[in-house]
Amino acid sequence: MKLGNLDKVLTDSDGKELADGSTLRTCIHHAATVLFNSHDQDPGEKYKAGVIAFKLKKAQKSVSLSSEEVTLLKIRVGKLFPPIVVLRIEDALEERKPVEQRIANEIDQDEEPAKA
Numbered sequence: 001m002k003l004g005n006l007d008k009v010l011t012d013s014d015g016k017e018l019a020d021g022s023t024l025r026t027c028i029h030h031a032a033t034v035l036f037n038s039h040d041q042d043p044g045e046k047y048k049a050g051v052i053a054f055k056l057k058k059a060q061k062s063v064s065l066s067s068e069e070v071t072l073l074k075i076r077v078g079k080l081f082p083p084i085v086v087l088r089i090e091d092a093l094e095e096r097k098p099v100e101q102r103i104a105n106e107i108d109q110d111e112e113p114a115k116a
Contacts, residue, residue, distance in 0.1 A: 001070060003092060004062035009020070010088045018085075022045055024092055027085060029056045031076040065093075 006025035009017040032053040035041070049072060055063050065073070070093050077089045087099055096102065 001031065001067070001093075001095065002064050003064050005092075006056070006059060006063065010085060013084055014015060014110065022085070024089065025056055025059075027077070027081065027089055028073060029053055031073060031080050031089075032056065033077070036076075036079060070094075096104060 003024070009022050010022050010024065010027065011017055023075065032049045032063075052065070052069050052073060074090055074093060078086055081089070090096075091098060
């Protein structure tokens with residue numbers, strides 16, 4: 001799969017850019033390079049994560065990732081980041097529409113809240 005728009009700043013649940021300016025590239029690169037538990041981490045996984053980090057560093061605007069690389073990134077991102085960041089990154093990795101579009105018909109935005 002091809003992951004594009006690497007330098008887009010991720011947004012919070014209100015649609016505002018994250019205060020620290022984290023981009024898809026910086027978050028994925030960090031997930032690929034962080035050392036979780038060096039004693040338990042498989043050397044093959046470390047190698048694959050290193051390849052991903054190298055690809056991201058050299059990529060201009062997009063990068064091609066194998067399904068195996070996507071799976072590895074999803075695991076590493078899930079261990080490292082809070083839910084909203086995991087959501088944004090997984091949506092990008094899976095080439096999904098943003099969650100706001102996917103759940104729009106599941107929420108009532110026009111109704112007034114019930115009064116107690």
